[in-house]
Structures are given as C-alpha cells and as structure tokens.
Amino acid sequence: xxxxxxxxxxxxAVVAGACGFVGNFLVLRRMALLGDAISHSVLLGVVLAFLxxxxxxxxxxxxGAAVFGLLTxxxxxxxxxxxxxxxxxxxxxxxxxxxxxxxxxxxxxxxxHLDLExxxxxxxxxxxxxxxxxxxxxxxxxxxxxxxxxxLLNLAAVGLFYKEFKICSFDPEMAAALGIPVxxxxxxxxxxxxxxTVAAFESVGAVLAVxxxxxxxxxxxxxxHRLGWMLGLSVVCGAASAVLGYGMAxxxxxxxxxAMAAAAGLLFALALLxxxxxxxxxxxxxxxxxxLRKEDVLQ
Numbered sequence: 186x187x188x189x190x191x192x193x194x195x196x197x198a199v200v201a202g203a204c205g206f207v208g209n210f211l212v213l214r215r216m217a218l219l220g221d222a223i224s225h226s227v228l229l230g231v232v233l234a235f236l237x238x239x240x241x242x243x244x245x246x247x248x249g250a251a252v253f254g255l256l257t258x259x260x261x262x263x264x265x266x267x268x269x270x271x272x273x274x275x276x277x278x279x280x281x282x283x284x285x286x287x288x289x290x291x292x293x294x295x296x297x298h299l300d301l302e303x304x305x306x307x308x309x310x311x312x313x314x315x316x317x318x319x320x321x322x323x324x325x326x327x328x329x330x331x332x333x334x335x336x337l338l339n340l341a342a343v344g345l346f347y348k349e350f351k352i353c354s355f356d357p358e359m360a361a362a363l364g365i366p367v368x369x370x371x372x373x374x375x376x377x378x379x380x381x382t383v384a385a386f387e388s389v390g391a392v393l394a395v396x397x398x399x400x401x402x403x404x405x406x407x408x409x410h411r412l413g414w415m416l417g418l419s420v421v422c423g424a425a426s427a428v429l430g431y432g433m434a435x436x437x438x439x440x441x442x443x444a445m446a447a448a449a450g451l452l453f454a455l456a457l458l459x460x461x462x463x464x465x466x467x468x469x470x471x472x473x474x475x476x477l478r479k480e481d482v483l484q
Contacts (some may be wrong), residue, residue: 192313193324194431196329197393197445200309200385201423203336204341204394205401207366207377209412209419212356212402218272219258219375220398223382226257227398229286253460257282258375309389309442328388335384351412356426389442396446397423400453407456407463418445422452460471 204220227250232248234335257278264274270457309328317324324330343350348459352360357367378398385394405418429452430445437444458466 189313190435191433192326192329193309193441194427196309196312196326196332196389197427197431197441197443198424199329199332199336200389200393201397201427201445201449202420203332203381203399204385205341205405205423206336206339206416207374207381208398208447209402209415210350210354210374211378212399212406216271216275217259217403218275218379219261220382220395222261222275223254223257223379224386224395225279226253226282226382227251227386229253229282229289230256232286232289247383247387250386251380253282254379255376259372260381262371262375263310274414280437285366288386300373309393309445310387331384332388335381342373342377344469346373350364350374354412389443393442393446396449397426400446400449404449404456405459410462423449426452 208220212218226281228386230249230251230253231246232249233253234245243354260278261271261274264278265271269277312326312328315327317330349360349365352363353367355371361367377387382394382398385397401419401423402415404422405415408418409415425450427445430448431441433448434441435446456464458464461467
C-alpha cells in the first residue's frame with residue numbers, strides 16, 4: 186500500500202473511531218437519527234455565518250455549522266421534554282432548519298459561492314493533498330490532525346465520566362436519584378456528537394460521517410452486552426470498515442467514502458446474521474437443536 190492509500194485508510198479509520206465512539210451512546214439512547222439530522226441542519230449555520238461575517242472561509246463556516254449542530258441536539262431534547270415523540274422531534278427540527286437554510290441561501294446568497302464543500306461535501310480522496318504546513322514543512326493531512334484531536338477529546342471525555350455516561354444511558358431515572366446531573370451529561374454528549382459530526386463532514390463528507398456515527402456502534406451492540414467492550418469493538422469495526430471499504434473502492438472503481446459506508450453496513454449485516462448471542466442464523470440453529478432434542482426425548 187502506497188503513502189496515498191495509507192493516508193486515506195488511516196483517515197477513514199480515525200473518522201470511524203471518533204464517530205463510532207460517541208455513536209455508541211446514540212445507539213443505546215435510541216437517537217440514531219440525530220447524526221442525519223445534524224447533517225441537514227448545519228446548512229442554516231453555514232448560511233448565517235456568511236451573512237453575519239461576510240467571510241466564506243472555513244473558519245466561519247465550520248463555527249456556524251458546529252453551533253447549529255449543537256442547537257439541533259438541544260431542540261430535539263427540548264421538544265422531547267415537551268411531549269413530542271423523539272422521532273418526530275428529530276424530523277421536525279432538521280427539516281425546519283434545513284428548509285430555513287435553503288430559503289436564506291436563495292434570498293441573500295443565491296449568487297455567492299459558499300464554501301459548502303468544506304462542511305457538507307468533503308471528499309476523503311482529497312485528504313492527502315490538504316496538508317498543514319509550518320515554516321514550509323508539511324506536518325501531514327489536516328483531516329488526520331483534526332479528527333485525531335476530536336477522537337482524543339472523545340476518549341478523554343468518556344474516560345473521565347465513564348460511569349456517569351454509562352448510568353445516564355441505561356437508566357437516567359436512577360442516575361437522577363443518585364444525584365447525577367443527567368441533563369448536563371446529556372448536553373456534554375450532544376456537544377461531542379455535534380463537534381465530531383461537523384468535523385467529520387469537513388474532513389470526509391456527510392455520507393461517511395453519518396454512516397460511521399451509527400454503523401460501528403450498532404455492530405458492536407450485536408456482539409457484546411458490556412459497554413466497555415462495545416466501545417472498543419466499535420472502534421475496531423470502524424477501522425475494519427475503512428480498510429475493507431478502500432479495497433472495495435479500488436476494486437470496483439467507485440467512491441471511497443461510499444464504499445467505506447457500504448463496508449460498515451456489510452459488517453453490520455454479518456453481525457446481525459452470525460452474532461454468537463443475537464445473530465438471526467445462530468438463533469435459528471439454536472432453536473432447531475432444541476427442537477431435535479425435544480423430539481429425541483419424546484421418542
């Protein structure tokens with residue numbers, strides 16, 4: 186594998202690890218669609234950032250997207266507390282924000298080329314050429330540094346508050362009874378999800394970011410009943426998706442991001458079928474064995 190391929194695979198693995206790590210808690214909380222909601226809502230943040238600053242650079246665009254990514258999570262939570270079903274809250278929030286972003290873009294920035302590709306349409310194939318240079322010395326791909334920092338932030342936050350995140354995800358009522366500020370840790374998690382998702386959009390694009398936010402965690406959920414193992418397995422599954430997806434993309438000559446997302450879906454399908462504890466095929470074989478034993482006893 187040459188340096189170009191290795192850089193893309195490494196970036197995909199880091200993105201998958203960062204997204205999958207926080208995505209585990211979305212799977213446990215049944216908030217899997219939040220990443221998709223954020224991917225649409227950030228358009229409003231990008232447009233407003235341009236209208237306020239008049240700057241089309243990556244800084245204002247990223248800041249606007251991050252703010253509205255977090256605001257999406259806050260609005261979903263607020264609507265849920267107000268009695269709106271969670272899936273309806275997600276749908277209403279992201280469609281409203283996305284539609285408002287389209288309207289503002291049409292009215293005030295229709296003739297301006299906003300730098301949306303940096304936030305929404307990033308392409309992992311271009312990662313090796315977008316490097317950080319200090320004093321004329323290249324330090325490597327910007328996306329790898331960005332997502333590496335985000336991954337370390339997620340790792341530090343979850344490691345520091347592991348018990349709190351764990352009990353808040355499985356039994357928030359008990360957590361509140363123990364004096365744990367459930368709302369605070371919810372918003373900390375939502376902030377991490379928003380930052381991770383928007384950073385991944387800028388690095389590799391929305392398709393891969395949304396896929397890696399959910400698929401590795403969902404796959405790990407089928408393979409273990411322990412949260413610690415689930416977190417580790419999600420990172421492993423994400424990295425495996427990056428490697429397998431790049432191989433598929435090279436073989437079929439298709440989009441690298443799309444192939445990595447498809448590989449994540451393939452690994453999930455394999456876990457769904459053959460998981461030792463929850464696999465569909467394994468369960469059917471187990472029932473068949475039990476049925477044969479019953480027939481032997483009756484005979």
